Amino acid sequence: MKATPTLVALSLVVAGCAASPAAVAPALVSAEPYRDLKCTTLAEMKVAKQADIDKLYKSQSTKRWVDGVSNVVLLPGVASVVKDSSKPLAQAKGEMQAMIREYDRRCLDD
DSSP: OOOOHHHHHHHHHHHOSSOOGGGOOOOOOOSGGGTTSOHHHHHHHHHHHHHHHHHHHHHHHHHHHHHHHHHHHTOGGGGGGSOOOHHHHHHHHHHHHHHHHHHHHHTTTO
């Protein structure tokens, strides 16, 4: 089967160079910083962290799209305009998991 130019272009857009935000694995983060916090504080922090994650997720989606388009159009410098958010996203996801672990450990029975 011969690949059409449209199929090749679509593959490049979908593949992109940046990681899919959903595929970014959470960083390993200790729950230690959250151990002495009140449950209400932890709950508030989880809401704020989710807002951070949502923002980083959107940023990473944009980066992935720009990378894919720049590959198709063959303008490699364009992709560097949008920052890759995969590392901050991984960190934020890891922090959220640590908060959830600590919250679940101490606060679910309150």
